[in-house]
Amino acid sequence: MPEWSVRYVAGLLRGAATSPVTHSLLLAFVAGGVIVALTGQDPLVAYREMFGGAVDGSGLRNTLSRAIPIVGMALAVSVCFRAGVINLGGEGQMVVGGLAGTVVAIYTPGPGAFVIPLALLAGAAAGAAWALLPAFAQTRLALPILLTSLLLNYVGRAVTGYLVRFPLADVSVTLATTRQVPESARMPKLPIFGGVSLSLLLVLVLVVAMAVVYARSVVGYETKMSGFSGRFARYGGVAVERQTVAVMAVSGAIGGAIGTHLIIGDALRFIEGELVLSGLAWTGLLVSLLAANRPILILGAGLLFSGLQIGGLAMQRNADISWRLAQVLQALVIIAVASRMSLRPRRRREADSVEVEELAVEPARVGQV
Amino acid sequence: MFDQLFDSALLDSALRAMIPILLAALGGAICERAGVFQIALEGMMLAGAFAAVAGSFFAQSSAMGILFAVGGGVAVSLILAYGAVTKRGDAIVLGISINLFAFGITGFLLPQIFGVRGVFQHDRIDGLERISIPLLADIPVIGPVLFRTTVTAYLSFLLVPALWLFLFRTPIGLRLRGVGERPAAAATLGVSPHRYKYAAVIASGVLTGLAGAQLALGNVVQFAENMSSGRGWVAVVAVMLGRAHPTGVLGASLLFAFAEALGFRFQGNGLPVQITDALPFVVTLLALVIARKRFARLLDLTTASA
Numbered sequence: 207m208p209e210w211s212v213r214y215v216a217g218l219l220r221g222a223a224t225s226p227v228t229h230s231l232l233l234a235f236v237a238g239g240v241i242v243a244l245t246g247q248d249p250l251v252a253y254r255e256m257f258g259g260a261v262d263g264s265g266l267r268n269t270l271s272r273a274i275p276i277v278g279m280a281l282a283v284s285v286c287f288r289a290g291v292i293n294l295g296g297e298g299q300m301v302v303g304g305l306a307g308t309v310v311a312i313y314t315p316g317p318g319a320f321v322i323p324l325a326l327l328a329g330a331a332a333g334a335a336w337a338l339l340p341a342f343a344q345t346r347l348a349l350p351i352l353l354t355s356l357l358l359n360y361v362g363r364a365v366t367g368y369l370v371r372f373p374l375a376d377v378s379v380t381l382a383t384t385r386q387v388p389e390s391a392r393m394p395k396l397p398i399f400g401g402v403s404l405s406l407l408l409v410l411v412l413v414v415a416m417a418v419v420y421a422r423s424v425v426g427y428e429t430k431m432s433g434f435s436g437r438f439a440r441y442g443g444v445a446v447e448r449q450t451v452a453v454m455a456v457s458g459a460i461g462g463a464i465g466t467h468l469i470i471g472d473a474l475r476f477i478e479g480e481l482v483l484s485g486l487a488w489t490g491l492l493v494s495l496l497a498a499n500r501p502i503l504i505l506g507a508g509l510l511f512s513g514l515q516i517g518g519l520a521m522q523r524n525a526d527i528s529w530r531l532a533q534v535l536q537a538l539v540i541i542a543v544a545s546r547m548s549l550r551p552r553r554r555r556e557a558d559s560v561e562v563e564e565l566a567v568e569p570a571r572v573g574q575v
Numbered sequence: 576m577f578d579q580l581f582d583s584a585l586l587d588s589a590l591r592a593m594i595p596i597l598l599a600a601l602g603g604a605i606c607e608r609a610g611v612f613q614i615a616l617e618g619m620m621l622a623g624a625f626a627a628v629a630g631s632f633f634a635q636s637s638a639m640g641i642l643f644a645v646g647g648g649v650a651v652s653l654i655l656a657y658g659a660v661t662k663r664g665d666a667i668v669l670g671i672s673i674n675l676f677a678f679g680i681t682g683f684l685l686p687q688i689f690g691v692r693g694v695f696q697h698d699r700i701d702g703l704e705r706i707s708i709p710l711l712a713d714i715p716v717i718g719p720v721l722f723r724t725t726v727t728a729y730l731s732f733l734l735v736p737a738l739w740l741f742l743f744r745t746p747i748g749l750r751l752r753g754v755g756e757r758p759a760a761a762a763t764l765g766v767s768p769h770r771y772k773y774a775a776v777i778a779s780g781v782l783t784g785l786a787g788a789q790l791a792l793g794n795v796v797q798f799a800e801n802m803s804s805g806r807g808w809v810a811v812v813a814v815m816l817g818r819a820h821p822t823g824v825l826g827a828s829l830l831f832a833f834a835e836a837l838g839f840r841f842q843g844n845g846l847p848v849q850i851t852d853a854l855p856f857v858v859t860l861l862a863l864v865i866a867r868k869r870f871a872r873l874l875d876l877t878t879a880s881a
Contacts, residue, residue: 241680245687292667347867352614352667353812354863357856360805364853371849478849488675495668528686533679540672544665545658 227496230542238535242527252527259520260513267399268516269509271472274405275300275464277508279490281412282460284499288420289429289453290436295340295355296461296487298362303333303462305366308384308469308476309374311391321391325470326463333462334455336362341454345447351454359482367478374476382478393471403471410505412460417501429453461487485533489515492540511536585836586720591794592839593832594728595620595803598786599810600817600824601734602779607819608742609775610755610768614670615655616783617807618677623648623787625681628700628798629688637701641727641788648784649777651677656776660769674807682800694799702796703727703788727789734782739821751775783807805856812859816866827862834858 222228239249260269279296286293307329314321340355371382395401420426432439432446440446468486469476493511497503514536518529599616606613623644630643654673658664689695703725711722721732742748753761754771762768790806791798809831817823838851 241683245684247687294671343864347864349863349867353808353815354860356808357805357812357860357863360856361853361860364849364856368847368849371847485678492672492675495672528683530679530683534676534683537672537676537679541654541658541669541676544668544672545662546664547662 226546227543230539230547233542233547234535234538237538238531241534242531247525247527251525252521252531255521255525255527256514256517256532258517259524260517262520264400265516265520267402268519269513270399270402270406272516273509273512274403274409274471275468275484275486276489276493276512277413277505278405278409278460278464278467279487280493280497280504280508281409281416281490281501282457282464283487283491284416284494284497284501284504285429285453285457285460287494288433288499289449290433291450291453292350292352293337293340293355293454293457294352294491295337295358295362296457296491297482298355298359299333299337299458299461300465300468300487301359301366301481302336302362302465303329303331303458304465304469304481305369305374305384305476306332307462307466308387311387311466311470312385314391316390318390318392318394322393322470325391326466329462329466330459331462333465334459337454337458337461338451341451345450351450363479363482366476370476370478376475381475384476387470387474391470392474393467403467405467405471408467413501413505420501489533489536492536495540496543583716583720585840586717588839589829589832589836590720590724590728592835593828594725594731594789594793595786595806596810596813596831597731597825597828598727598734598789599779599783599807600813600828601731601738601821602782602786603810603814604817604819604821604824605738605742605751605775605782606779607814608752608755609772610758611655611659611772611776612666612670613655613776613779613814614667614808614811615651615673616779616810617803617805618670618674619648619651619780619783620787620790620803620807620810621674621681621801622651622677623784624791624802625684625787625798626784627788627791628695629684631701631792632689632697632699635699635701637703637792640701640703640792641785644788644791645781645784648782648787649780652776652780652783656773660772660776678801681798685798685800692800694797696797700792700796703793725789725793727785727793730785731789735821735825742821783810786810809855809859812863816862830862831855831859 235253239253242249242252259265279300282299283293283296307325310328311321311325314324336358337355339358340349340351343349343354344351367382370384374384376383376385394404396404396406420430428439428442428444429449431442432444432449436446439449464486465481468481468484473480489511490508493504493507496511497507511532514532515529518532521527521531522529599620602619603613603616626647627640627644630646631637631640634640651673654676655666655669658669659666685695686692689697705723705725706729708722712718714722740748742752750761750766751771751774753764754766754768758768761771786806787803790802810828813824813827813831816827817825834855834857838854841854842848842851
């Protein structure tokens with residue numbers, strides 16, 4: 207092996223070993239293990255089932271399948287977080303877009319090659335429209351997106367719930383749900399790992415495209431600049447308000463398309479509350495935070511969190527430990543990262559610094575944790 | 576029509592809806608005054624509700640339930656205090672992840688401890704008793720509503736004037752506000768911002784834990800998964816609308832509580848539950864639109880476009 211490659215790998219390993227993200231992951235797993243032990247279960251058994259379940263048997267296929275919406279929702283939120291726009295409405299945008307896409311898929315006649323892209327576009331349009339409400343509320347009415355986008359999640363939940371219970375209901379079943387998506391309008395499956403939705407390819411393309419746009423384009427630079435400092439961006443000639451509206455629309459569109467995939471590529475029926483219950487939008491948000499909003503890292507972090515959830519389900523089946531441990535671990539990782547936890551003790555001087563000095567430092571913003 | 580809508584049953588359900596929001600929002604107001612952006616109320620309330628049911632079930636006493644609820648709220652609040660105050664992390668990221676943590680851990684512990692999913696109901700859970708205050712409880716219409724209620728409700732009534740006195744008429748309150756408004760000046764005068772911020776966050780943990788106890792032992796006697804269902808977020812809005820002022824927060828909480836109670840009433844009159852469930856959130860959004868001039872500071876805090 208040439209010497210430079212050894213040095214490169216050693217550098218990568220050293221980087222990973224000293225990274226606060228690695229330390230946060232370790233701390234989260236230790237804390238999660240303690241919680242499992244406190245409930246009278248064996249943490250080693252729990253983690254063995256969890257890690258095994260993520261890849262064993264159909265585990266790998268399920269991990270890849272679940273990574274599609276997680277990575278997608280993470281990409282959606284990364285657009286906003288990078289630009290300093292705190293969009294907490296991913297869930298609503300996903301659900302509203304998902305229903306719109308489903309309706310198009312069910313009621314539009316024609317071949318799949320026509321209906322499927324149309325459904326995705328309809329979902330994206332509806333998700334974008336839902337996201338524009340909080341966007342304009344901020345730029346026109348000076349209402350913080352953080353609150354309005356979040357409150358609209360509950361409204362979106364109610365509106366879609368009403369629609370599938372009454373006007374769009376499939377009366378032949380007792381559930382509040384739409385009809386099943388017809389065979390021709392379903393997202394095809396790739397012949398890998400026993401069948402993973404074609405949406406996987408779309409998400410991979412999106413990861414690459416967004417990585418390029420973020421790193422290489424004027425728009426990518428301007429949004430990043432706004433994320434660091436709105437004042438600076440404005441001074442540099444960026445129309446910050448227009449940008450806020452644009453990133454919300456793009457974010458909502460991705461969310462809406464992902465919501466559509468979840469029905470036409472997976473569940474096949476829009477059942478009241480199912481998309482909300484999945485918690486996928488929030489998992490995506492945590493993934494984007496862990497990956498510092500960087501698309502390639504989002505892919506890795508998304509696969510990790512997806513594996514935790516799929517492995518968690520296996521753990522629940524085999525060891526009778528609730529899969530919700532996965533959600534606990536995910537949240538703990540981000541808490542640790544945001545608290546800048548490190549296994550190496552901080553230098554004393556830093557810890558004891560004078561408080562007045564600390565106050566001069568602006569707190570880190572979303573995306574810079 | 577109105578005399579059918581506004582009767583003492585409606586007042587009673589509005590009051591029940593108001594207590595958790597008010598308690599959480601008062602906690603949020605203390606944090607806001609101390610300059611800590613507190614959006615973990617939702618998670619703290621959920622943790623408080625779970626702990627309340629667990630404490631009440633195992634000790635078969637509602638007093639222990641309240642104690643556990645306070646403990647649960649404080650435990651979660653310490654995560655925020657450590658991350659945001661000691662480590663100077665982003666309070667928004669911490670708040671969101673703490674809410675998701677509380678959602679995950681209560682969903683995890685429910686089957687692990689009680690062996691059920693979704694809802695835990697049991698005869699051994701001791702609910703909060705309604706305590707009647709003699710004479711006052713006999714006042715027509717409002718008497719049975721205001722003066723025959725739970726201990727947490729009485730506490731929340733007393734807290735509104737008490738918090739006002741504390742914030743605006745005591746030296747400690749003055750220092751707390753100083754820490755929030757001019758931290759550098761407060762520090763120069765020898766007031767430790769860290770200590771005050773910690774105290775404020777822990778106080779919000781106590782109050783929001785009590786809110787959880789009212790929710791799980793007062794309004795109903797059970798724990799249901801995600802039972803805070805957005806009330807903590809409504810409380811965040813109540814803090815903003817009420818300008819972190821105790822009476823303002825009371826007014827905002829009352830508004831949302833009436834929306835919830837009216838929704839419940841409309842539901843009884845045949846309106847679909849999906850529509851009535853959305854009512855408090857629609858009212859909250861409308862209130863935000865009407866009072867929009869008040870959010871300049873929050874906007875500064877939460878956007879980069881300031």
